[in-house]
Amino acid sequence: MNKEELLWLRRYNQYCGKFMYKERCRRGISEQKISRGVCTRTELRKMENGDTPWKKMIGDYLLQRLGVPTEYFEVMADARELNGWRDREDICLVVFEQPQKAQQLLEVYQKKYRKKTPFEEQFLKKMQTILMMQAYKKSFESKSVDVEREKSEGENLVESARQTVLCTLPDGWEKKKLSKFLLAPCELESILLLANCLLLIGKTDEAMQMHKKVADYVKQAKFEPKVQILIYPQVALLGMKLELYAGNEEKAFSYGMEALELLRHQYSQRYVVFVLEELLNVLECISVKGKEDQKYKEEETEVTEFLKTFEELYRLFSHPKKRMWQSIIVSNTHEIGLTLKMLRKAMGLSAAKVSAANPDHLTARQIEKIEAGTHRPSGRNYEMLMQFYHKTGLEGQLLLETDSLEVLHQRQEIVDFIIREEWDNAWESFQSFKEKLDVNVPLNRQEVLFMESNILYKREKLASDEYLRMLKEALSCTMPELPLEKWNMWVFQREEGSLAGNIADKLEKSGEYECAKQIYQALYESFELQMKRTQIPYRGYVVITTGLVNLLGDHKLYRQSMQKDKKIIKALLNDTIEDVDFFLYDICWGLYELEKEEVDKKEEYQNWRRKLFLISYQLASFFYSENSVKFYEEQAVKYLGEKMTL
Structure with missing residues (x-):
């Protein structure tokens, strides 16, 4: 690597590396403690200094050890990293319900990726141990079993779980306090898996001690909710089982309710069916013991309804009811090769023309290999191409140009206020937030303009034409002027996509239907192309699809609208599902209108929309979406033929 490339890489990695370094030092954490079992201290130092490329997966792992939500970053990854993530996701989806298929996928993964982190x-x-657990339960569920064989397989099971933990923890870790280590949620999950195996073979005391270590670590770490959601449902699941075994039904109930509340407030479905099922089991045990408290009866009714809702949702959309979840998030990650290919096409250039304009750098063939994901560009070449395509902001950085975790926390606070439509609270927090940012930086100026225009408009302090002007100004902070027909090839970052979607919405409402439709369609195509590898929606994709299906419905294109509703629902079932109720409701609207045209299918459509409307209603209740609940109650007579209240 020459001096020029080294300097560029330092700039490329300065955001992620600098942030991690500052947060590590602020907390007094040594290089050895954070890097143990993942990378060498030298490798860590190079990542923090920007002397080596920032690797998405390893970087996420290290940040999670610090308790930092990786959603705060928008980064690049190569094809190998994203392909590996997708292959692991496929295993997660089938490990509980299709163990044979999961075993086949595990074997394929082992052969496909020889060099593994x-x-x-x-x-x-971990996946192999889970498959062994299921086989163990199946083999010895009958009363007449071979005791010696059961003991032998039980020991093998526990050893497999121990080896899982030892991938990142040293020998003898059990004899030390977990606070001596810095652990990411997936590492804590491995320890819980070991505790589950110990419980399964009857070593309950050891299981309890191990569970307590993990529960204490999570409590002492004071993870913020976006990190806590990655581990606490699993802590609560085992906690409920152990407390029931010990006869502490109320403590088991407390574990279950804490996990449930976390899921509800974080719009999460991680292990939701597991939690609801075990919580019902706890409530049944409480009932058997004669504790007929009204509080428990009400909770049992609500939990039962929530469980039915999720089971029906997963059944209707052919989604596994029970699955594993990865802690690595890719909804904020762009693939290097695809990004460069899309930007080249957005500029209307062939690989040959790009090469001819930069004769000292890359040949057309090299450009094609980079775009195909078979070759990773050097830092110098990546910078050259991004500058040539007029793209800034995709340089392995935070959502804002800041190295302050406090500022990122406040941004999330404002976003949460906006989601809950608490506009006065959002405005109050925004006033101090904007003072902490350098608005001369394009990314920061974009964020300030976007938040300010949205909050003022919702508080009715901003006229529609001024709102639209501010949105366009915010978008121009990071996006060059492009013909609208080229927008489908622009790589929209999180805020860019949301901004463009809001612009289209305002244009439609002002009567510029064709222009709005063209923008929505271009945005939709851009995000669909970027999602092809991971099948996980980018955050802006929800905003865009919401606007697009509304536009299609308003112009009576119900079948097209419903087709897109179903597609995004299936995508969201693999991610956060905070907006699923809206898309279910949109299908209900389409079916209601189609009944008038297709009288012979009226009964079929009525049954379908009734099921979907009830799920929408229950999901809104589950996630404490008060405005949505109120709206659905108002629409109940139309879609159900009767009033309803929760």
């Missing part, structure tokens, strides 16, 4: 090895061993 410690966390990949840990993931594979």
Whole structure:
């Protein structure tokens, strides 16, 4: 690597590396403690200094050890990293319900990726142990079993779980306090898996001690909710089982309710069916013991309804009811090769023309290999191409140009206020937030303009034409002027996509239907192309699809609208599902209108929309979406033929 490339890489990695370094030092954490089992201290130092490329997966692992939500970053990854993530996701989806298929996928993964990181090895061993647990339960569920064989297989099961933990923790870790280590949620999950195996073979005391260590670690770490959601449902699941075994039904109930409340407030479905099922089991035990408290009866009714809702949702959309979840998030990650290919096409250039304009750098063939994901560009070449395509902001950085975790926390606070439509609270927090940012930086100026225009408009302090002007100004902070027909090839970052979607919405409402439709369609195509590899929606994709289906419905294109509703629902079932109720309701609207045209299918459509409307209603209740609940109650007579209240 020459001096020029080295300097560029330092600039490329300065955001992620600098942030991690500052947060590590602020908390007094040594290089050895954070890097143990994942990378060498030298490798860590190079990542923090920007002397080596920032790797998405390893970087996420290290940040999670610090308790930092990786959603705060928008980064690049190569095809190998994203392909590996997708292959692991496919295993997660079938490990509980299709164990034979999961075993086949595990074997394929082992052969496909010869060189694996410690966390990949840990993931594979974790999946293998889960498959062994299921086989163990099935083999010895009958009363007449071979005691010696059961003991032998039980020992093998526990050893497999121990090896999973040892992928990132040293020998003898059990004899130390977990606080001596810095642990990411997936590492804590491996320890819980070991505790589950110990419980399964009858070593309850050891299981309890191990569970307590993990529960204490999570409590003392004071993870913020976006990190806590990655581990606490699993802590609560085992906690409920152990407390029931010990006869502490109320403590078991407390574990279950804490996990449930976390899921509800974080719009999450991680292990939701597991939690609801075990919570019902706890409530049944409480009932058997004669504790007929009204509080428990009401909770049992609500939990039962929530469980039915999720089971029906998963059934209707052919989604697994029970699955594993990865802790690595890719909804904020762009693939290097695809990004460069899309930007080249957005500029209307062939690979040959790009090469001819930069004769000292890359040949057309090299450009094609980079775009195909078979070759990773050097730092110098990546910078050259991004500058040539007039793209800034995709340089492995935070959502804002800041190295302050406090500022990022406040941004999330404002976003949460906006989601809950608490506009006065959002405005109050925004006033101090904007003072902490350098608005001369394009990314920061974009964020300030976007938030300010949205909050003022919703508070009725901003006229529609001024709102639209501010949105366009915010978008121009990071996006060059492009013909609208080229927008489908622009790589929209999180805020860019949301801004463009809001612009289209305002244009439609002002009567510029064709222009709005063209923008929505271009945005939709751009995000669909970027999602092809991971099948996980980018955050802006929801905003865009919401606007697009509304536009299609307003112009009576119900079948097209419903087709897009179903597609995004299936995508969201693999991610956060805070907006699923809206898309279910949109299908209800389409079916209601189609009944008038297709009288012979009226009964079929009525049954379908009744099911979907009830799920929408219950999901809104589950996630404490008060405005949505009120709206659905108002629409109940139209879609159900009767009033309803929760």
